[in-house]
Amino acid sequence: MTQTAAKPGPKTVIEARGITKRFQGLVSVNAVSFSIAEDEILGVIGPNGAGKTTMVNMLSGTYTPNEGEILFEGTRINEVPTFRRAHMGIARTFQVMKPFPGMTALENVTVGALFGRDGGEKSMPAARERAREWLEFTGLGHRIDNPADSLGGPDRKRLEFAKALAMGPRLLLLDEVMAGLNPVEVDEVVDLIKKMRGKGIAMLVIEHVVKAIRSLSDRVMVLHHGEKIADGDPTAVLADPRVIEAYLGKRRT
Secondary structure, three states: OOOOOOOOOOEEEEEEEEEEEOOEEEEEEEEEEEEEOOOOOOEEHHHHOOOOHHHHHHOOOOOOOEEEEEOOOOOOOOOOOOHHHHHHHHOOOOOOOOOOOOOOHHHHHHHHHOHHHOOOOOOHHHHHHHHHHHHHHHHOOOOOOOEEHHHHHHHHHHHHHHHHOOOOOOEEEEEEOOOOHHHHHHHHHHHHHHHHOOOOOOOEEEEOHHHHHHOOOOOOEEOOEEEEEEOOOOOHOOOHHHEEEEEHHHHHH
């Protein structure tokens, strides 16, 4: 009897193996390990000071781990500089949105298209076309010619998405993209992130809005004092007494 070969699972895009970051003896991230596959969304939560942004800075190349290693599509990237990681396919957004001043929304996103995976688009017309496509995708098509620094908070968030997506990432790191938004705007961002599924992008989403993390994440990882205390199914993780105590406080346990 002929056996059918098992279908391979999703490809692992990023893997962290025991990464640690210290600042003058203070341990910000301590021996954290995890992986994210293509089309997978990993939600990351934890109280302020838990090491979430430090971890993203190690993945993006801003910081180098003191210990452990980071593998991107199987290649060790600990010492690879940030701009080369962008060319490899790693993009991120920032908590504090800083659009390029004096430039339109289209020009801002065109910069991302020119500086993305494999070196980005090779011509200005191609970069502008890609920028237009991602502005439409993120709901900013009607703001295409507006000065970026004139956009309101929610539209600046969308601009951050568009700039990152125009880079053609294999890994997208989203650092508190819902901060400061009202509940309706949060739902819009959640819908936007879900629209990205099926594009082969692995996503890491740091967020304090637990409802949003539960809704969009395939898995949730929890950091506390720089250590991973949980990683798994969102419902199970968010019901874990250790997570409730660490993230919500003892009074809620």
